[in-house]
Amino acid sequence: MVQFDNSYARLPDRFFTKIAPEMAPAPEMVLWNAGLAELLGVSDWDAEICAGNVIPDGADPLAQVYAGHQFGGFSPQLGDGRAVLLGEVLSDAGRFDIHLKGAGRTPYSRNGDGRAWVGPVLREFIVSEFMAAAGVPTTRALAAVRTGGRVQRERGYPGAVLVRVAASHIRVGTFQFFTARGDNDAVRALTEHVRARHYPDASDTLDLYAKIVAAQARLIAKWMGLGFVHGVMNTDNMTVSGETIDYGPCAFIDGYSPKACYSSIDQHGRYAYEQQPSIAHWNLAQLGSCFVPQMEEELGGEHQAVEALTEVLNSFPELYQTAWVAEFGRKLGLADATREDVPLIQGLLGLMAEHGADFTNTFAGLRDGTARDWFLDRAAFDHWAEGWTARRSANWEEIVARANPALIPRTHRIEQAIQASLEGDDSLAHRLAETLAKPFTLKDEDRDLTFPPTKDEIVPQTFCGT
Structure with a gap:
């Protein structure tokens, strides 16, 4: 029997609204994550439960409220406008939120329909499970379910629900919601909840903040190492647990460009690949401001609080750079990369940008010698490779194999899977989900999934699905 223990529901009522999912007319399972289901102890769940039609014993459904900076502008109230937190499952592996995304209207829907269509649901299932397999902290996907209803966007689409699993859904924007209202009691309660749930060894508020900052530095370095572009790094899309969340207009780089x-809604490149570290730093500054009142109490004054929090915030660039060097060092087969290796790393990235070399295939090709094939100027690559050959570790092939996936969720393949699904064929979605769950293993029959898009397959823009 599934054991629920809904700690978030025990917070004050102003943190959420209790609400059940809307009924789905004819739920149908599209993708099911059997391994994750076993981990959570929910192997017997069916489409009716995953769509929200049947509430499991012990669950306590609610919609969370939060705020957020969206493309730099502050929205004082956002919240779960198309999702319901079913509850928190306890398993041998820990405590996990079970979130039904696309489950219908809530008080935070802001005139939206509260639903999702099958395209974004398939994308999030496939991409989030790839990220988990690639070793990136992330929310995960238990199931993708068609609802049997229609969702109106630019035209009618099949409705769907994603069953999302997370360490929690607490965001920077959750803190911002209460800070904007001067509700310091709520911020303190949320702080203690986060410390107990995610960072039980944090000694005080400042140490908690430091651990969140460090977790984000490691996360963004992981993104950069995969050529991942989140697409919408608003503060309501940054978890305090350090997990990647909300795979809306995300994409992975094909031909490398920093x-x-x-994202179709990012008109000025605020969340471009090269901007992600600085945006994470900016978002963490917004979180730090939420801690000022309680830090004043702990340290005895506003000046002391701001100074201490600023010192922690200013540690982010160094933490990120250290994580980035280690990440890209491993991609080059360096067991002990240091700052002295930055010119070597940047040298390859510079060549890749100049030639538009495929990001994933270049790094994966270092092992078998095919990396140079992605460069028009082979002599320039060979010159770089001389320094790399002299520097790489004795067991470099093993390190490179573990650090560089052979397969990524290429945007054009996901788009093909979505279009096929709209025509009633889920086979490509199943293939991508299965294959990308083991991204470091390439079978001959899956070699086509390593190909970049042809000119007529390029997907220039991605969309959030709302």
Whole structure:
């Protein structure tokens, strides 16, 4: 029997609204994550439960409220406008939120329909499970379910629900919601909840903040190492647990460009690939401001509080750079990368940008010698490779194999899977979900999934699905 223990529901009522999912007319399972289901102890769940039609014993459904900076502008109230937190499952692996995304209207829907359509649901299932397999802290996907209803966007689409699993859904924007209202009691309660749930060894508020900052530095370095572009790094899309959340207009780089930006709503490249570290730093500054009142109490004054929090915030660039060097060092087969290796790393990235070399295939090709094939100027690559050969570790092939996936969720393949699903064929979605769950293993029959898009397959923009 599934054991629920809904700690978030025990917070004060102003943190959420109790609400059940809307009924789905004819739920149908599309993708099911059997391994995750076993981990959570929910192997017997069916489409009716996953769509929200049947509430499991012990669950306590609610919609969370939060605020957030969206493209730099502050929205004082957002919240779960199309999702319901079913509850928190306890398993041998820990405590996990079970979130039904696309479950219908809530008080925070802001005139939206509260639903999702099958395209974004398939994308989030496939991408989030790839990220988990690639070793990136992330929310995960238990199930993708068609509802049997229609969702109106630019036209009618099949409705769907994603069953999302997370360490929690507490965001920077959750803190901002209460800070904007001067509700310091709520911020203190949330702080203690986060410390107990995610950072039980944090000695005080400042130490908690430091651990959140460090977790984000490691996370963004992981993103950069995969050529991942989140697309919408608003403060309501940054978890305090350090997990990647909300795979809306996300994409992975094909031909490398540090300015890669795919989101249809990011007109000025605020969340472009190269901007992600600085945006994470900015978001963490917003979180730090939420801690000022309680830090004043703990340290005895506003000046002391701001100074201490600023010192922690200013540690982010160094933490990130250290994580970035280690990440890209491993991609080059360096067991002990240091700052002295930055010119070597940047040298390859510079060549890749100049030639538009495929990000994933270049790094994966270092092991078998095919990396140079992605460069028009082979002599320039060979010159760089001389320094790399002299520097790489004795067991470099093993390190490179573990650090560089052979397969990524290429945007054009996901788009093909979505279009096929709209025509009633889920086979490509199943294939991508299965294959990308083991991204470091390439079978001959899956080699086509390593190919970048042809000119007519390029997907220049991605969309959030709302």
